[in-house]
Amino acid sequence: MRIELQTGLASPLPTVAARRGGVSVDARCRSIEPLGARVPYARDVEIYGENEPAEYLYKVISGAVRTYKVLVDGRRQICAFHLSGDFFGFEADDAYAFSAEAITDSSILLMKRSTVMTLAKSDGEVARQLLILTSDQLRRVHGHALLLIKSAKERVADFLLEMAEREAVRDQVALPMSRQDIADYLGLTIETVSRTLTELERRGAIALPTSRHVMLRNREALVRSRG
Amino acid sequence: MRIELQTGLASPLPTVAARRGGVSVDARCRSIEPLGARVPYARDVEIYGENEPAEYLYKVISGAVRTYKVLVDGRRQICAFHLSGDFFGFEADDAYAFSAEAITDSSILLMKRSTVMTLAKSDGEVARQLLILTSDQLRRVHGHALLLIKSAKERVADFLLEMAEREAVRDQVALPMSRQDIADYLGLTIETVSRTLTELERRGAIALPTSRHVMLRNREALVRSRG
DNA sequence: CGTGATCTTGAGGGAATTCAATGTCGGTGG
DNA sequence: CCACCGACATTGAATTCCCTCAAGATCACG
Secondary structure, three states, rough: OOOOOOOOOOOOOOEEEEEEOOOEEEEOOOHHHHHEEEEEEEOEEEEEOOOEEEOEEEEEEEOEEEEEOOOOOOOOEEEEEEEEEEOOOOOOOOOOEEEEEEEEEEEEEEEEEEHHHHHHHOOHHHHHHHHHHHHHHHHHHHHHHHHHOOOOOHHHHHHHHHHHHHHHHHEEEEOOOHHHHHHHOOOOOOHHHHHHHHHHOOOOEEEOOOOOOOEOOOOOHHHHHHH | OOOOOOOOOOOOOOOOEEEEOEEEHHHOOOOOHHEEEEEEEEOOEEEOOOOOOOOOEEEEEOOOEEEEEEEEOOOEEEEEEEOOOOOOOOOOEEOOOEEEEEEEEEEEEEEEHHHHHHHHHHHHHHHHHHHHHHHHHHHOOOOOOHOOOOOOHHHHHHHHHHHHHHHHHHOOOOOOOHHHHHHHHHHOHHHHHHHHHHHHOOOOOOEEEOOOOEEEOOOHHHHHHHO
């Protein structure tokens, strides 16, 4: 895949960026975004593959992305879900440490890594923004690792609350990913995820109008289930 | 705890630093180390606590450190073991995201975070080194998360190989940490860790002259067990 | 309306945990 | 020096939670 970069294409879209300490990641990364070009990716299309040379840094403009690793025996571990406003591709050294795919049709901002890195060497501001973004990733992965030592109920509750925090509209959470994706993110099987969701619904913590739509009926109960 | 910082105390010790692409983390971080002061910590003494304001960045000069989180119900998740040459305390935003304790009597280099951060704003080189260190942490945590979806056998084998890679002397691995520490790192119980080690010994993959000393008898078998 | 993909539900089995007892090591004092 | 003590580690038996395998239900799409 070959991309011609155009400058000056910073995102005009309002994004639901994760916020920390009142400062959105968006606002803090103005100086690298204009280096990017938007590229559309269809559902399930690979954005990059594990071990490929890390040519770009990425930001989700719209849609959703999963990053994952596949073990030798075929098991897949989803490392993270990236939603509108999220950056990804930062795990790379020279090559990408895992693979990335669009979960739904998505618009992705691609920034040449070499350009950003060169810029970082002369411009401390850019280096600092990269540090902030990487630190954010680090915190998120820590959260994920913490999740993986919990019970199935706790993992699912935790996942729902995480998704709710990131993109809920009035207690309505739209899940862009399949049960298999969720299972691979939580280190569970799809059956266990399904059963646990049903159980949470039975207990009145959530409602499932459709399998991809969760209504939070009792956050209190979810928080208690989170462990 | 109050520390008077002295400058010019860079580590003269030869450290077993993790290497990536032939460049040791040590070599890449010369510009922040001289900002630190060495402080001794006795076994099991807390270095910092979760939610405390993040005053320092740290580097292990000698000894070993565990960083961990304790869940509401008392479960403890060890996020990482830090050995000679390792930096830690980078997960902090304004406050530390978890706690840190010395596993054995240790000598730790403390660098004022504010000093380093201020320096990073004017000195791109410092910002870049912080980025490199943070990226290293990120990769390590990813590895840890990947470990947590595996079976008990795979986790233990993986852990042994990781430790071997970091500090083995001719197939001899000295474990500074207890079985409970290992269990909390792997998301298992001490009984399961113990049983799994016994099983690996029975299969001839390792020998356990004492509980804290592991001899790698058959790396091949371990690598196969890693999954 | 059929067809395949996705999701849910059920029954049985297995891996890891829990609870409990025994064993081992290192340190301390007699 | 060695016997004792407490901490740490190992081993065993029973239980629990999650996985596997299998079938049925629901949804999206042609």
